[in-house]
Amino acid sequence: MLRFTKRSEYGLIALAYLGGQGDSYCSAREIVDTLGLPRRLCAEILKSLSTAGLVEAIRGPGGGYRLKREPSGLSLSEVITVLEGPLRMANCANGGECEKEAACLIATGVNRVADDIQGVLSSFTLADLIAEAQAKINAPTPAIQV
Template identity: 55%
Template sequence: MLRLTRRTEYGLMALALLAQKGGPAGGFCCVREIVDQLSVPRRLLAEILKDLSHAGLVCAARGPSGGYRLCRPASQLSLAEVVAVLEGPHLFADCTGGGRCGLEHGCTIRNGIRGVAARIQRLLADVSVQDIAGARPAPAPQRLELELQR
């Protein structure tokens, strides 16, 4: 099963929070506020936000009313962009990015893996930060009662 790292999970959580705070039109959110609301490690979150800022996904401002906010509307930030910044360009396998591998001559799965990676990439590109920021937990299933026929 493909798993994202905690780094990406925390990054997505922070982006979703910034989207809920008003996106690019909202005020800046300081690291302490994000840490307090999400209960994530401060040092790791600061590194994540720095990387997202360098990539142009969040805007940073220094000073007493500084912090972070989205640079673009959450609907225009795809999960593919976020994952590429926080996980690197070859999420699935190195050979899926066109790179070379020491096993390429005897590899029987390379083309199949590339197809899977392309599908995952398209899926991530089709989902925005707004999509996940606005998601609500599914309601608990109602109790199902069955009548037994005799």
């Protein structure tokens, strides 16, 4: 339960990778080949991130993606919202087909939980993930390659 989808997982992985590459552009191909992720799926994810303005995309040879913002300014909350849509803990907590008073029994409390979880996700940034990732990118093997 309460798990990330692959979209979020791959998205965060790709972002962490981009974060470790500085200002240079990385092609989707490089990313998926380096990290061993499914190509098309990641392409879609990167596109979403691009549309949302989290990464910058440049076409053509030499192009690719790069972060549009400092990793420390990119919260997990934002990334996940882009890739999975907004948080909705219980059905009645959001949009609102809450006809049965039942759901509402816990709506208020659940909303409070949701807020706290959202807070956790907001408190973590891409920089936090990258801090961990750095060691793995730059340490054992020069760079994981295909």
